[in-house]
Amino acid sequence: MFKEVLQEIVDGTEGGVAALLMGYDGIAVDQYVRGDSTIDVQTVGMEYSVILSGIRQAAEMLDAGTTLEVSIKAEHLTTVVRYLTEEYFMAITLVPGANVGKARYLLRTRGARLVDELS
Numbered sequence: 001m002f003k004e005v006l007q008e009i010v011d012g013t014e015g016g017v018a019a020l021l022m023g024y025d026g027i028a029v030d031q032y033v034r035g036d037s038t039i040d041v042q043t044v045g046m047e048y049s050v051i052l053s054g055i056r057q058a059a060e061m062l063d064a065g066t067t068l069e070v071s072i073k074a075e076h077l078t079t080v081v082r083y084l085t086e087e088y089f090m091a092i093t094l095v096p097g098a099n100v101g102k103a104r105y106l107l108r109t110r111g112a113r114l115v116d117e118l119s
Contacts (some may be wrong), residue, residue: 002030005114006090009106010034015098017077020045021090021114024053029088039093044079048072052081052089069104082107084115 002021010016010032018041020031026046033041052070059067070081080103081091090111092103 001117002114003032005110006030006032009092009103009110012106013092013094013099013103015095016103017093017095019090019092021088022049023087024049024089041093044093045091048079048081048091056083071100080104080107082111084111085118088118090114
């Protein structure tokens, strides 16, 4: 079920490369990589998981409320992360020029389905 949702998000986003569902401990629950891509999405998620935990804690300390989403735009890849629960997040990696708005929309709407399955 998880892989199908991740595939739906990647394939439904122009410029989508890969998506994953991961715990903040850096352990992947599931992932999907578009067939022509060589990205190691699990390593990307593991590296970002520590940073995402820090962002969540900083937002809480600043009374900014619960962190919902983070975007990381680099020269060659953009990663959009959607916080799902206290334990899990999902992310999509995109090429430059990709439809980030569509990716954000799909993460938000499909993420709700994953939260139900993770409970």
